Amino acid sequence: MLGRQSFVVNAGARLASIQGLRTVNANFQPRQNRLLAALPSADYARLLPHLEPLPLPTGWVIGSANCQKNHVYFIAAGLVTRYCELENGTSTEFADTGCEGAIGIAAFLGGNSNPFWSEVLSPGFAYRLAGNLVAEEFAQNTPLARLLLRYVQALITETGQNAACNRHHPLEKRLCRWLLSSLDRLGSNELAVTQELISHVLGTRRESITAAAKMFESAGLIRHLRGRIIVRDRAGLEAQACECYSVVKREYARLIPET
Amino acid sequence: MLGRQSFVVNAGARLASIQGLRTVNANFQPRQNRLLAALPSADYARLLPHLEPLPLPTGWVIGSANCQKNHVYFIAAGLVTRYCELENGTSTEFADTGCEGAIGIAAFLGGNSNPFWSEVLSPGFAYRLAGNLVAEEFAQNTPLARLLLRYVQALITETGQNAACNRHHPLEKRLCRWLLSSLDRLGSNELAVTQELISHVLGTRRESITAAAKMFESAGLIRHLRGRIIVRDRAGLEAQACECYSVVKREYARLIPET
C-alpha cells in the first residue's frame, strides 16, 4: 500500500491529527460534498439522518482491495487516491477523489468489492451512507442515484485519460497535472505530501520527483519544504501541465453541478 | 484515430466484408451478447422489438469523441477498442469491449458524451437500443439497468488495472495480456490485426511489436502472418502474461453472468 509503512510509524502523529479534526467537526458540513450539495432539499433532508460523520486521517485506507464495500463515503474535505497495486510491489494511481465525489461505488454498482485501494493523502472528513440505503435510492431512481451515475462517468473519464497520460506524457507534465488537480480538490495552494508519496502515486521513482520539484522551484513555480509543496505561480504550472488536466477538469465541471 | 488512414484506403475491402456480414446476419443473435443473454425472458421479450441490428465493420468508429451518444450498442460479436487520443497524436487503449459489454455508456450514465473513441478492431455485429429507452430501464430499475451497472464496474476495473499495467509492465507481457483478452472476447485463437494497430492500442512503436512477436513466434507460442496472429500455445502465452490479464478476467467473470 502507498506509504503504509510510514502510516504505521507515524501513527502517533496521525492520531493526534485525528483528534485535532474531532475538535473541529463542527466546521464540516455534508453539503461541502458537491454531490450532496446538488441534491434537492427534500432529498437531502431525507438522507441527512442517515449520514454518518467520519474523520479521514492521512494514511487511512477506506476499506481494502477486494473487501466488501458496505458504505458509500461522500468526501466533504480532503483528498483520497485510488490506486492499483501490482504483484511486483509497484503501484499507480488511476484517479483521485475529493469533495466532488464518493468512495465505495462498488456498493451501488452491484459488485460490492473491487481489486483497488483508496487511501487518504490529505486529511479531511467524510459522511457515509449504508450501501443498502444507496441501493434503495437507485431502486427509486432518485436524484442522488442520477448524480452518482454522472460521477461514475467523470471517474471513468479521469481514469482513461490518466491511463493514456501515464503512458505518453513526461513525468514533469504529469506532476503538474497532479499538483493542479489535487489543489483544485483541496481548494488550497498548499499540499502536505512527501516526494516519496507522489512517486508512488505517479508510478515513478522518488528521485525523479526530486529532480522535477527542484526544477519547478528554481523556476519560481513552487516552494518546496519538507513534506510540503506550496504553489507560488499557478498560471505557470498550468502552462507546464499536459492537456489531461484541463480535459478531466472540464468533464468534471460538465458532469457534476457546481452547486 | 487508430488506423483511420488504413480504414479509408481499405474502404473497398471493408465494404465487401460488410456485405459479407449482411448475408450471414441470420447467424447473429442478440443473446450472443452476455448482458442481453442474462436478462429474464420477460425483459428480453419487451426489449427485443427495439433492438436494432447493426454490422460492425473493421475500422468503424462508434460515435466519435465528445459527440452525443444517443444509443447503447450491445456487442454480439467482434472486438471494439476504447482509447484516448492525446494532442501529440499518440493514443492508448484503456479498455476493450466484446460480447460481454456495451458501447455508449454515457447515454445512460447521464453525461451523453465522453472525450474518448471506440473503434472496431475485429469485425462483428451489434444490437443497439435508443438512449431514452435505456434511461427508462434505469427509471424502472429493471434487470437490464442492474446488469449495465455491473458492466460499468467491470469496465472501471479493466481501465484502472490497464493504467497501472501500462506504466509498470514491460511491453512483452502487456502484449500477452492483450492477445489473451482479445481472443477470449472473440472466442477464437486467431486475430486479424496488423502490428501497426497493436502498437497504437498498446501505446508503443510498431517495431517493438515486431520484436516481441518474433520472440513469441520463435518460442512456438504464436504463428504470425501478414496481419494475422494465430495462437499455438495458449498456456505458454498465459505464463508470459502479467497478472493483469487474470485480475481483469476474474472480475468480469464475477460481475457479468456467464449465462
Added chain:
DNA sequence: CGACTTGTGTGCGCCACCGCACGGACGCGT
C-alpha cells in the same frame, strides 16, 4: 541540547524504449 527518525539531494551505470530510415517480402487484385 543532542540523538534519532524521516525526508531530500546527488551521482553513476544500465537498459528499455523511442524516433527515424530503409530494405524486403507477402499476397491481393487484375
Added chain:
DNA sequence: ACGCGTCCGTGCGGTGGCGCACACAAGTCG
C-alpha cells in the same frame, strides 16, 4: 503471372527513467 501497396524486419543513435547507494538536512522527542 505480375505488379503494386501494405505490412513486416532491421539497424542505429539518443534519452528518459530505473535501481542502487550514500551524504546531508530538518524536524522531533527525550
